[in-house]
Amino acid sequence: RIRESIDQGGVQELASSIREVGLINPITLKRVKKRFEIIAGDRRFLACKMLGFKQIEANIKEKTEEESEEIKLAENIIREDLNPIDIANALLYMENKLKITAEKIARRQGKTKNWVERKIALLKLPVDCINSIKERLISEKVGIELGKVEDTIERKRLLSYAIAHGATWKVVNDWVINYKMNRGVEEQIKNKELGQAEIKGQTVVKVKCMLCGKEGDITEMKYEPCHKECYAELMYEIQKRGK
Known part of the structure; x- marks a missing residue:
C-alpha cells in the first residue's frame, strides 16, 4: 500500500456520498497469487466497507509491480489525497526497490526531476x-526551514510556535535567520573574537537589528537576557506586525 495513513474523516465523507449516489468509479485490482491487491481505490473500498457493502464493482488489471505503484501514485497525486511524506516514501520505494530513475518517475507522473528529488529529500529532515x-x-x-535548526531543543521550540500560531514560511525563515545569527554571535563571543571595532584592521562585525531591520556594528547593539520562549514569541509578534 502506497499510503501509510488514511484520513478517516475523508473516508466518512466519501461514504456519505456513496450512500447517496452509489459507487460511480469502480476500484482497480490486480491478481497476486490467489488474492487481489487494490491498485486504485483504497478510500472507496474502505468507504464501501464502512457502509456494510458485501460486494462492489471492480476492474481487474494485469499489471507489473512497477506499473501498479505508478498508477497508485498518479491517482493520489492528482487527487491531492496523500500527505507529502507518504508521497516521498512512495517515490523512494519506486527509486530504490523498483529501480525506476527519478527522470522516468517524473516523466510518467507529469512532474519534473527536481520535484521528485525535493519530495524524497523531505525524508532527510529531523523526525x-x-x-x-x-x-x-x-x-x-x-518543515524544510525548521530542519535547518541543528539545535534539537531550539528546533522543537520553534516548531511548537509555528504550529500554535500557524506561522508562514516567511515568518519561520526570519526565525531561522535570527537563530543562526545569534548562534554565530555566541560562537564568536565564546572564541573571544569580538572586541572593539577596527582594532588593527579587525573587521567590524555587523548584524541586523531585529526591530528596524537595519545593519549595525555589533558593539553598538544591546542584548538583554531573554527566555527562548519569550524570544520566539517576540519574533512572531514583530513579523506579524510587518516590522
Whole structure:
C-alpha cells in the first residue's frame, strides 16, 4: 500500500456520498497469487466497507509491480489525497526497490526531476519535522526551514510556535535567520573574537537589528537576557506586525 495513513474523516465523507449516489468509479485490482491487491481505490473500498457493502464493482488489471505503484501514485497525486511524506516514501520505494530513475518517475507522473528529488529529500529532515508535515500541522516549506535548526531543543521550540500560531514560511525563515545569527554571535563571543571595532584592521562585525531591520556594528547593539520562549514569541509578534 502506497499510503501509510488514511484520513478517516475523508473516508466518512466519501461514504456519505456513496450512500447517496452509489459507487460511480469502480476500484482497480490486480491478481497476486490467489488474492487481489487494490491498485486504485483504497478510500472507496474502505468507504464501501464502512457502509456494510458485501460486494462492489471492480476492474481487474494485469499489471507489473512497477506499473501498479505508478498508477497508485498518479491517482493520489492528482487527487491531492496523500500527505507529502507518504508521497516521498512512495517515490523512494519506486527509486530504490523498483529501480525506476527519478527522470522516468517524473516523466510518467507529469512532474519534473527536481520535484521528485525535493519530495524524497523531505525524508532527510529531523523526525519532528517529518511527523508534523505528515500530520499536516505545518507545510513542506516550513518543515524544510525548521530542519535547518541543528539545535534539537531550539528546533522543537520553534516548531511548537509555528504550529500554535500557524506561522508562514516567511515568518519561520526570519526565525531561522535570527537563530543562526545569534548562534554565530555566541560562537564568536565564546572564541573571544569580538572586541572593539577596527582594532588593527579587525573587521567590524555587523548584524541586523531585529526591530528596524537595519545593519549595525555589533558593539553598538544591546542584548538583554531573554527566555527562548519569550524570544520566539517576540519574533512572531514583530513579523506579524510587518516590522
